[in-house]
Amino acid sequence: MTSTTARQDLAEEDVRSTLSSDERAEPVTALSASLTFGWRALLKIKHVPEQLFDVTMFPIMFLLLFTYIFGGALAGSTREYLQFVLPGIHVMTITMITMYTGMALNTDITKGVFDRFRSLPIWQPSVLVGALLGDALRYTLASTIIILLGVALGFRPAGGVLGVLLAIALLLVFCFSLSWLWTCFGLRMRTPESVMYLSMTVLFPLTFTSNILVDPATMPSWLQVVVRVNPISHLVTAVRGLMAGMVTTGEIMVVLAMSAALVAVFGPLTMHRYRNLR
Numbered sequence: 001m002t003s004t005t006a007r008q009d010l011a012e013e014d015v016r017s018t019l020s021s022d023e024r025a026e027p028v029t030a031l032s033a034s035l036t037f038g039w040r041a042l043l044k045i046k047h048v049p050e051q052l053f054d055v056t057m058f059p060i061m062f063l064l065l066f067t068y069i070f071g072g073a074l075a076g077s078t079r080e081y082l083q084f085v086l087p088g089i090h091v092m093t094i095t096m097i098t099m100y101t102g103m104a105l106n107t108d109i110t111k112g113v114f115d116r117f118r119s120l121p122i123w124q125p126s127v128l129v130g131a132l133l134g135d136a137l138r139y140t141l142a143s144t145i146i147i148l149l150g151v152a153l154g155f156r157p158a159g160g161v162l163g164v165l166l167a168i169a170l171l172l173v174f175c176f177s178l179s180w181l182w183t184c185f186g187l188r189m190r191t192p193e194s195v196m197y198l199s200m201t202v203l204f205p206l207t208f209t210s211n212i213l214v215d216p217a218t219m220p221s222w223l224q225v226v227v228r229v230n231p232i233s234h235l236v237t238a239v240r241g242l243m244a245g246m247v248t249t250g251e252i253m254v255v256l257a258m259s260a261a262l263v264a265v266f267g268p269l270t271m272h273r274y275r276n277l278r
Contacts, residue, residue, distance in 0.1 A: 183266075
């Protein structure tokens with residue numbers, strides 16, 4: 001009892017000395033706050049490792065299924081089809097898992113965690129930016145798995161290591177920008193499941209009416225028009241071109257322009273909703 005009482009007295013003394021001190025803690029910078037919330041997103045994976053299922057198993061399943069089921073019929077051989085389809089599967093996988101950004105955000109809101117964050121003396125966008133940075137690391141992990149598996153299966157990018165790295169970087173930029181759309185959904189929908197259903201409603205038509213799996217030249221003329229204006233098709237073309245060493249500056253600029261437009265539109269909308277969240 002004596003040791004317990006002594007420890008309590010010491011703790012109370014520490015609290016009094018801290019509260020009575022005239023020194024104030026230095027304000028947290030925007031970068032520091034964003035990195036802290038990014039680290040929080042990674043710690044959530046540590047406690048719930050099942051969250052990595054979408055960035056580990058999905059890429060493996062998609063690449064194996066599409067390569068060995070459609071490869072012989074569409075390209076004559078699985079090895080030849082792999083050179084074409086791997087960049088497309090890469091884009092499809094990473095863009096699909098961006099929806100979990102909005103779902104995780106909505107989960108925090110329904111649990112009341114965001115009420116605490118909004119009361120902190122920090123740069124308020126850091127809560128959202130940090131979550132997006134944490135997800136960017138998940139996208140990088142999924143990209144690494146796809147490329148390594150593809151190389152093991154026979155994928156040989158003519159653009160070399162530099163082309164692959166630039167393709168991954170461009171894809172990460174686009175997905176980071178696309179995630180602002182799902183954060184906007186996450187702040188407006190009532191449940192995480194609603195966010196997932198709405199995100200899938202948007203993503204599925206975009207991914208499957210594109211040039212991910214087949215050459216648009218084999219499609220009906222009216223569908224080719226849809227594929228050409230599809231933003232996912234532009235992204236796949238740029239990523240495929242970087243990996244093949246045949247990309248043009250215009251293709252890259254189109255993807256960067258789309259990314260900037262997503263942030264310019266949904267960034268302010270998300271922050272407005274975040275500030276007025278009830």
